Amino acid sequence: MATDALLYWVGMAAVAVCALTGVLDSRRKQMDLVGALLVGVATALGGGTVRDLLLDRNVFWVADQTYLIVAVFTGFLTFFIARRYDIPPRLFLIPDAVGLALFTVAGTQAALLWHAPWLVASLMGVITGVFGGILRDILCNDVPMVFLKGELYASAAWLGAMTLIGALALNLSPLVSTWAALVVTLLIRLAAIRYAITLPAWRSQSD
């Protein structure tokens, strides 16, 4: 019970953080208030929406509009604050990593509850974690950042999802498995930023 309530509010915090980063990102493209808000909402709710559509569940923010209210309100606030003050995006690397971990774990859990096979469940976790950002970049007409050569992001999410699935398969309690998965995702992502850990990538054409 207490864990459920905790996860609910922590998920809400992740929605707020993603709405914020989405709105800040829209700055690159001379959008107006509505454009910024829609990009923020899509960033915050996009990953979970795609997961729910793929699993044929009720879309989470249609059933509980608190998510939508939090996303719109945060976006609004961010827009007017960021118009006045300069917010360095680096400030949000850690909240964004927390959001990634939370969304990934919540997405994997939802898929497992739906009896999705393990590889599908881990992909659902990754999709929930990263698709909001992919949508944000598509709407801003950029190549999605997560696809490009850079510090581990989707792979951190995938390892976190696999931690959850593995821990549950080893009969660890849901509470312990959840925390393990959150910590693994977060640590890998933060270590990747700190030590510039990257995956193999296509070589540049000019090599």
Place this chain on the structure above:
Amino acid sequence: MATDALLYWVGMAAVAVCALTGVLDSRRKQMDLVGALLVGVATALGGGTVRDLLLDRNVFWVADQTYLIVAVFTGFLTFFIARRYDIPPRLFLIPDAVGLALFTVAGTQAALLWHAPWLVASLMGVITGVFGGILRDILCNDVPMVFLKGELYASAAWLGAMTLIGALALNLSPLVSTWAALVVTLLIRLAAIRYAITLPAWRSQSD
């Protein structure tokens, strides 16, 4: 009954108008007939499709293929006429505003019938009204026009959706509420074009 039939045919007209504007827009990108038709169909049916997926309803044009036939046929005609004659896009600002109003009101009503909470219902109205155009711009590899600084568009739709929700909450009859919402959306959009009413936007980086 008569209102239902009226709304049905008016919705069909909105589909035709959006197919037309979608096909005209594909001109910027050297597309061929199939590309133009697919962009036209996506513009005409995209908003309602996303709404139906999010609400877990049957997708409207899968259930009734008249919509698809109208979209394809209009797109076809537009392609061959526009290859021969120059059609100034300004000609379609008013039909497009009518389409926006119709799609928004139809989308909001569908969401309310589904017992969506009010903020969700208003967003469904906006999505139905503007997502076809967003899809068109994504398929043409542009930043969606509705996001950029410009005359009120999505905000006109949102105010229209809120008019419908407010009027129904005040126990006005569905017929009166519907007309009020259509008129509000249309007037705000046309006034915004006429008087160049815009929302606050990000300041340009060079300011």
Place this chain on the structure above:
Amino acid sequence: MATDALLYWVGMAAVAVCALTGVLDSRRKQMDLVGALLVGVATALGGGTVRDLLLDRNVFWVADQTYLIVAVFTGFLTFFIARRYDIPPRLFLIPDAVGLALFTVAGTQAALLWHAPWLVASLMGVITGVFGGILRDILCNDVPMVFLKGELYASAAWLGAMTLIGALALNLSPLVSTWAALVVTLLIRLAAIRYAITLPAWRSQSD
């Protein structure tokens, strides 16, 4: 039975081919391993996913994760082979045409089983055949190749879908109709490549 098993494995082969072409395509954009894999998976599974969402069916790869495993495994292999050796994309024009034919026919059949009206069923076939490639191009931030002036592609798929629908309407056996549709799609696509058959397109603005 035997036909079902054949179609199943042939569909699996189409998934592998599309994952391969998706991964190769990601090369243009300096993506890393995860980016390439996600683009490959989206190319392989995107068309069928959109069809299943529109028809409100269970998404095929969520129900049977073999598809996902094949897509990921093929993508993985392709990435490491293509990093070392130069693979000319022309090599895959024929497998890609086979994939197009298979996906189109499988998509049309699925829609007919769902009692979709004929025009909708044919569009579902086309969507299943081409949407993976559209998604790949959107994720790579390009105008979708199928929309641009070029050899018949979506139109080959549509004619194949119509062949299936027509043959079934003439009471030909499902087996014969399926093969006829596969052959028609494949022949039109290959003939279009060989003889550079194109559709009418927008004239270039400079004409």
